[in-house]
Amino acid sequence: MKTVFVTVGTTSFDDLIEEITSAEALKALKYRGYERLVLQVGRGSVLPDPQNFPHVTLEVFRFKDSIAKDMEQADLIISHAGAGSCLEALGAGKALLVVVNDKLMDNHQLELARQLHTDSHLLYCTCPTLTETLRSMDLSVLQPFVPGQPKKFANFMDKALGLQ
């Protein structure tokens, strides 16, 4: 079953949860073949009841120790712009759509999402444009994300500090 995993990180992002569970957005997802929707809603006050959504398999939770499994099972990840979530999703090799919270002031977390968008590693939208983006997005433009190379750091330090 094609799955979408939505994650808001450690805080809350009610607008995103409301928008993704709107009739229009669900229709757009269904049209693309996504049948299962998993929502990580954090501290949010919007907690959709799966019984109200008979046409889609819906799972909702606030927090888990690790969301690695949810990421692994997803075909598309929709995430807030937090650096940790973005890197985890890309590290799992998944298609990623970042939804920017335009109600928050520009914070430095956005810098990374913007750069990764410039480098075509993720798609980027806001809540009001989410449904339209789900309809029109082209996931084939996304470039694979090469993980960072901490070994280069270790090699550099070994040499600089005189280790044999």
Added chain:
Amino acid sequence: MPVMFVLFGGVFVFVACMVFMIRLYIVVRNGKYCKPGNKGLITLLVVAGSGGHTTEILRLMKTLSSAYSPRFYVIADTDRMSEERIRTFEKSNHLLDSDTQFTIHRIARSREVHQSWASSVFSTLNAQFYSIPLIFRLRPDVVLCNGPGTCVPLCVAGLLLGILGIKKVLIVFIESICRVESLSLTGRILYHFADYFFVQWVSLRNNYPKSIFLGRLV
């Protein structure tokens, strides 16, 4: 007589400041000639922050060999998550010798997120008060840090060891991957004092020519 007293006092303070500045300059400039690896083991002090900072620094630590030993981790006293993660990391990392010792030290946090500037000054001084005895006791070869506010007082204490001629403490700073166009506050301060200053995006390297860019590290 009082005039002479003030004059001598002034001259003394001026000379003391000059000596301090010259020592600071020499300590910072000579870092690249300092090779603690020549004696075998490198004593490492790692400043772990909360959340993303800890994730990033543990990813870097994962590739370091057991020559970096012993390892002293410093975390903020309000940080509940990091200690558990460090212990899990040390247990699971096969590159680092499990027998080699590591210790975890707690220190007053110098700045909480969203804390006002005025109270930041006070809490940073408080953290400084705890950092100096800690660094003087542990005497690490290298301080490794990546951005939590706690690292500034620890690096200042490390510089002080060098200025007093007790030991050269190398400062290694890795700017967070989140920083693409601008340095963090900690980064802007430590850019001037770090012996090795890493950035992870080419746009930052272009703006800060003294920085080291090896691509994305984490």
